[in-house]
Amino acid sequence: MSQDEHIRSYTAPAAGWGALKSVTKSWLGSENAVKNLRAMLKTNQNSGFDCPGCAWGESPENGLVKFCENGAKAVNWESTGRSVDPDFFAKYSVSALAGQSDYWLEYQGRLTHPMRYDAATDHYVETTWEEAFALVARHLKALKSPDEAEFYTSGRASNEAAFLYQLFVRAFGTNNFPDCSNMCHEASGLGMAETLGVGKGTVVFDDLEKADAIFVIGQNPGTNHPRMLEPLREAVHRGAQVICINPLKERGLERFQHPQHPLEMLSNGSEPTNTAYFRPALGGDMAMFRGMAKFLLQWEREAQANGEPPVFDHAFIREHTSGLDAYLAAVDATPWEHIVGQSGLSMAELELAARMYRRAERVIMCWAMGLTQHRHSVPTIQEVVNLQLLRGNVGKPGAGLSPVRGHSNVQGDRTMGIDEKPPTWLLDALEKRFKFKVPRGHGDNAVLAIQAMEARRAKVFLALGGNFAQATPDTPRTHAALRNCELTVHIATKLNRSHLVTGRDALILPCLGRTEVDLQADGPQGVTVEDTFSMVHISHGQLKPRSPHLRSEPAIIAGIAKATLGNQPIDWDWAIADYGHIRDLIADVIPGFADFNARLRHPGGFHLGNDAAERVWKTTSGKARFTPSELPQELVNQAVLARGERPDLILQTLRSHDQYNTTLYGLDDRYRGVFGLREVVFANERDIRRLGFAPGDKVDLVSLWEDGIERRVSGFQLVAYDLPAGQAAAYYPETNPLVPLESYGERTFTPTSKFIAIRLEKAREDSLIHCALAPIPTTGRGRAPRPHSPARRTPMERTLGALACAAGLLMAAGASAAANPPWCWSTAPSPTPPAGTA
Template identity: 70%
Template sequence: MTHESLPEKQQKAQYEPYKGPAAGWGALKSVAAHWLDSKQPIKNIRALLKTNQHGGFDCPGCAWGDDPKGGRIQFCENGAKAVNWEATRRAVGRDFFATHSVSELLQRSDHWLEYQGRLIEPMRYDRATDRYRPIGWDDAFALIADHLHRLESPGQAEFYTSGRASNEAAFLYQLFVRAFGTNNFPDCSNMCHEASGVGLSQTIGTGKGTVTFDDFAEADAIFIFGQNPGTNHPRMLAPLSEAVRRGAHVVCFNPLKERGLQRFQDPQAIHDMLSNGAESTNTAYFRPALGGDMAAVRGMVKCLIQYDEQARMKYEAPVLDWAFIERHTQGLEDYIAQVKATPWSQIETQSGLTRVDIEVAADIYRKSSKVMLCWAMGITQHRHSVATVQELVNLQLLRGNIGRPGAGLCPVRGHSNVQGDRTMGIDEKAPSGLLDALEKVFGIAAPRGRGHNTVEAIDAMARGNAKVFIGLGGNFAQATPDSELTHQALTNCDLTVQISTKLNRSHLVKGKEALILPCLGRTDIDMQASGPQAVTVEDSFSMIHASYGQLPPGSNQMKSEPAIIAGIAKAVLGNRPIDWDAAIADYGVIRDYIARTIPGFENFNERLKQNGGFYLGNAARDRRWNTSSGKASFSANPLPDDLLHERIKASGQQPDVILQTLRSHDQYNTTIYGLNDRYRGVSGQRRVLFMNGDDIKRLGFAAGEWVDITSLWEDGRQRRVAGFKLLAYDVPAGQAAAYYPETNPLVPLESRGTGSNTPTSKFIAIKLAKSERQDRDRVLYAG
C-alpha cells in the first residue's frame, strides 16, 4: 500500500453523547483496532504481554506506576495504542522523502505525519530540493560538532528533552551538555508539572509526590483535582474503582464531567465486565471555575479551622493534627491569619462553587483519617499554579496527611520518564549538589549559571540569541505555546536536530540546516557490543524499573538514544569526560556513573535485578523535610485578586469565555492516534469547541456553527485559529474547551505561571467570531 493512500479514510464529523462506562468493552475494541493496524499483529500481541512486566519493557505512554500485585495484563487502552503506534511495520526513509517535499508535508495533519511509520535512517535537509536526503551517522555527528564549535558561547545552544527519554539517555545528555558548558535544558516538564516541583520543593523539601501505589489501598478518601485519568492515566481507574468498592470516598474537582470519573468498567475484572460497570467511580463531583481550585481548597481549610475551633470549645477531639503541626511544621500562624482574612464571597466567586458545596467536601475530608490528594495539569497550567499546589500542601499539613500509609501528595505525571529525567539532572536550574558531584566524579567545570527553560529557549531563538536546537525526542514545534512565534524561533536557528522515532511537525519547522536522527523506541531490542541492553525509567511513585525492548528494530540504521548522544558528545568533546564508546558498549557502565553521582542510586545495577524494580525513596514520606528550617512550611498565599491577567485586561476587551486546552481520548500529548474522542462522543473531527449551550446562544451563535477563535493579550500580536465547530456540551457557563495542539497558537508565550514559567494552557481568554466559511462540515480526512 502506498504512502499516499494511507490513511485517507473519509470520515464524517459526528457527535453522539457517550453513555457507556470508561474502559471495558469499548477499550478492548479500540485496542484490537490499533493492534491490527500496526501491520504486525502477531509480534505486537507478544510485545503487549511483556508491557510493564519484569524482563519486559516499560510502557512508552504515561508515568503511572505498576500494581505490585498485578497480573499478566499491565497495560491500558492508551498504553496499547502507544505500543502499537510505535511498533509498526510502516517505515519512513529515503524513498518517502524522495516522494514528498517538506513544503508538501507541512500541509499534512499531525496524525497523517506520524501514521507514515518509523524513521529508519538519518536524514539531512537539502534546501535546493526542499527534501530530506540520507546522511551517514559520522557525517551527521560531524555537522553537529561543527555548528556547536562555531558558536560564540555554549549558551547559544538549546538542548531539549522529552519525558520519554530513559534515565541512561538523560544522564549522558546532561553530562555532555554540562561538559560542553551550558545549563540550557528546556524540557517537557517545564510545560506541564513544573509548578508541582516548585510548590512542593518550597514547602516539603522535595519536588516529588509522597505516595506509593500501595497507599491507594489504604486511603479513606482520595481527592482528585484537575485530572482526567480515564484518558490520560487509565490504569489509575482500577485502584480508584477498588477504593470505592471497599468504602473509601473518591472526590473529584473537574469542570468537565469526565466519563472515567463517573463510571468505569475494569477489563480485567469479570464482575465489572458483566455488570457493565454499574458502580460509580466517584462519591462526589464538584465543578469549579477554571483557575478556581485554590479558592475551593481555601474554603475547605476555612471550614476545617472552624470545625477545630468548635471542637476544642466543646473539649472534643481536635480536627487538626496539632501534634504533627507543632513537631513538623512552621508558618501556621501567618497562614491561619491569611485564611481568616479571605472572605467567603471571594471564595465562592473565584471557585465557582457554593459554600454548601465546599462544606460537603470539607466534611468528607474531616471524617477521613487517611487522605490522598492527586492532581495534574488542570492545577499546574495556571498563572497562580505554584500557589495552588502549596494550598494543597497546606490542606494536608493541617491533618498530618503526609508521611503515613494511605495519605500524601500525588502529582500524577504525564510522559513515562518525565520525573526520571529531572532526577538525572535535566534541569536548567540544577542544584549545587548535582554540579558538585559532576565536578568530583568527572573532573569537569560544571556551569553554575541558570540555563533556559522552554519558554526562555523559545524567546532566545526568536531573538536570534540561540543558534542551535537539539531535541531529544518529543515534538517541540507542536507541544509548545504560541505556535506561530515558536515556529519562527525554530526557523531562525542555524541548525535544528531532532532525535525521533516517527515523523512529526518539528522535522518540517526547521532551521537553515536540519537533521533527523532515527532512534530506537521502548519496544525495540537495543543490541550493543556486550549484548541486549536495558534502560531504566522512574514512575510517578519514584519506582525505578528496567525496560528491555522485545522487537527487532526496523532498520540497522536506527541507533539508541544513548548511542546518539554519545556519538554527538564524542564528535564535540572527544573522549572526555568519559570514554563514550565504552559507556555505550554496556549501559551498566552508565548506571555505575549514575550510582556515583545521583543520591539514591547506590548499587544501581544490582538493585535493578529485583522483580518490580526498586523504590528510590522520598524524604518527605519519612517526615524528613529538606528545607532550610528542617520543617514543612505552610504557605500564606493570598488568593489572586483577579484571575484575568493584566495583559488580558489591557487588550480593552472582555473575553467571551475562558478556554482550557485538553487531550482527546485518541491522543497522547502531541501524538494523535485518530480523530475520535469516544468518551466525549466526538468522531471524525478534532477542530471542535466544547461550550455551554446557553453561552452559545448568549453570544449570538447556534450549535453546529463554525467559528474563529482569537485570544486576548496586549502585545501587538494577533493569535487566532480558524474553523472550529461549536458543540453544545455539559460545560459550566463561561468556560470552553478544545484540543491541543490545534489551540496552542492561542497561548501567549508571556502568559506563564508565577514561579514556574509554565504556559497557562488551562486559562485562555478568548473571543469568538463567525467563521468566514460555514461549509466546513464536509467530508474530513484522517490524513
C-alpha cells in the same frame, strides 16, 4: 445533543467492550500484528519493557496483561510495520509534508535512516551517522558561546540517555535544558520543594489501598492514566471517598467497566469511580482549597470552645511544621465573597468538600495539569499542601501528595539532572566525579529557549525526542523562532511536525523505540525509568528493530558527544558498550542510586525513597512549611481588563481520548462523543446561544492578550457540552496558537494552557478555506488513513469487532483467574487502517 454526524452521545462507562474493540483495531492496524501481540503481553512485565506511554506505576501483583487501552495504542503505534525511509522523503518535499495533519505525519510509520535537510531541493536526503555527528559538532564548535545552543528533552528518554545527555551538555558548557516538564508539572516540583523539601510525590502505589479519601484534582485518568481507574474503583468499593474536582464531567471519573471481570462484561455492568464530583471555575481551585481550610479553621475553633476533639493534628503541627499562625491569619483575611466568586462553587459545596476531607483520617491528594497550567499554580499547589499539613496527612500510610506525572520517564529525567536550574549538590557531584568545571548559571527553560531563538541569541536546537514545535505555546512564533536557527536536530522514532520546521541545516536522527532490542558491543541492553511513585525499574526491548540503521538514544548522544568533545569527560564508546557502565556513573553522582545495577535484579525494581514521606523535611527551617499566599484579585490579564475588554469565555486546552501529548492515534474522542473531528470547541449551550451562535456553528477563537498580536484559530465547530457557564475546552496542539508566549506561571514559566481568555467570532470564509488541509497525493509511498465514518462500519469491521470482544473476554477471564491484575482499558478507537498504497 447530536449536532451532526461527528457529534453523538456516548453513555457507556469507561473501558469495557469499547476498549477491547479499540485495542484490537490498534493491533491489527499496526501492520505488525503477530509480533505486536507478543510485545503487548510483554508490556510492564518484569522480563519485558516499560510502556512508552504514561508514568503511572505498576501494581505489585503479577498478571498476564498489565497494559491499558492507551498503552496498547502506544505500543502498536511505535511498533508499526510502516516505514518512512529515504524513498518517502525523495517523493515528498518538506513543504508538501507541512500541508498534512499531525495525525497523517505520524501515521506514515517509523523513521529508518539518518536524514539531512537539503534547502536547495526542500527535501530530506539520506546521510550517514558519521556525517550527521560531524555536522552537529561543526555547528556546536562554531558557536561563540555554549549558551547559544538549546538542548531539549522529552519525557520518553530513559535514565541512561538523560544522564549521558546532561553530562555531555554540561561538559560542552551550558545549562540550557528546555524540557517537556516545563510545560506540565513545574509548579508541583517548585511548590512542594519549598514547603516539604522534595519535589516529588510522597505516596506509593500501596497507599491508594489504605486511604480513607482520595482527591482527584484537575486530572482525567480515563484518558491520560487509565490504569489509575482500578484503584479508584476499588477505593469506592471498600467504602473510601473518591472526590473528583474537575470542571468537565469526565467518563473515567464517573463509571468504569473492568475488562478483566468476565461477569461484569457479560452483564454489561460497571461500578462508580467517585463518591462526589465538584466542578470549580477554571483557575478557581486555590479558592476552593482556601474555602475548605476556612471551614476547617471554623470547626477547629468551635471544637476548642466546646471541649471537643480537635480538627487539626496539633501534635504533627508542633513537631513537624512552621508558619501556622501566618497561614491562619491569611485564611481569616480571605473573605467568603472572594472565595465563592473565584471558586465558582457555592458555600454548600465548599462545606461538603471540607466535611469529606475532615472525616477522613488518611487522605491522598492527586492532581495533574488542571492545577499546574495557571499563572498562580505554585500558590495553588502550596494551598493543597497547607490542607494536608493541617491534618497531618503527609508521611503516614494511606496519606500524602501525588502529582501524577505524564510521560513515562519525565520524572526520571529530572532526577538524572535535566534541569535548567540545577541544584548545587548536583553540580558539585559532577565536578568531583568527572573533573571538569561545570557551568553554574541558570539556563533556558522552554519559554526562554523560544525567546532566545526568536531573538537569534540561540543558533542550535537539539531535541532528544518529543515534538517541540507543537507542544509549546504561541505556535507561529515558536515555528518562526526555530527557523531562525542555524541547525535543528531531532532524535525521534516517527515523523512529526517539528521535523518540518527546520533551521538552515536540519537533521532527523532515527532511534530505537522502547519496544525494540538494543544491541550494543557487550550484548543486549536494558534501560531504566522512574514512575510517578519514584519506583525505578528496568526495561528490555523485545522486538527486532524496524531498521538496521537505527541507533539507541544513548548511542546517538555518545556519538554527538564524541564528535564534539572527543573522549572527554569520559570514554563515550566505553559508556554505551554496556549500559551498566552508565548506571555505575549515575550511582556515583545521584543520591538514592547506590548499587544501582545490583538493585535492578529485584523483580519490579526499587523505590528511591522520599524524605517527606518519612517526615524528614529538607527545607531551610528543617520543618514542613505552611505558606500564607493571597488569592489572586483577578484571573484575567490586567491589561486586557484595563482596555475594557471582557472575555466571552475562558478556554482550557486538553487531550482527546485518541491522543497522547502531541501524538494523535486517531481522530475520535469517544468519551466526549466526538468522532472523526478535532477542530471543535466545547461550551455550555446557554453560553453558545448567549453569544449569538447555535451548536454546530463554525467559529474563530481569538485570544485576548496585552501585546496587540492577533492570535486566532479558525473554523472550529461549536459543541454543546455539560460545562459550567463561562467555560470552554478545545484540543491541543490545535489551540496552542492562542496561548501567548508571555502568559506563563509565576516563577515556573509553564504556559497557562488551562486559562485562556477568548472571544468568539463567526468563522471567516477565507479562514475556513485556510484551515482545510491541502491534499497530498497517495499514489506513491505516502499512506492516507481511511476517512472515518462514525455512522457506518463495514461487515469486516463488525466481524473483527465481535472477534475482538470474544478474544478479549477470554484473555480477561484467563488473566483474572491467574491474578486479576489491574487492566484499566479506556475506550478510544485506534487509527483506522490505511486504504492502501499504490
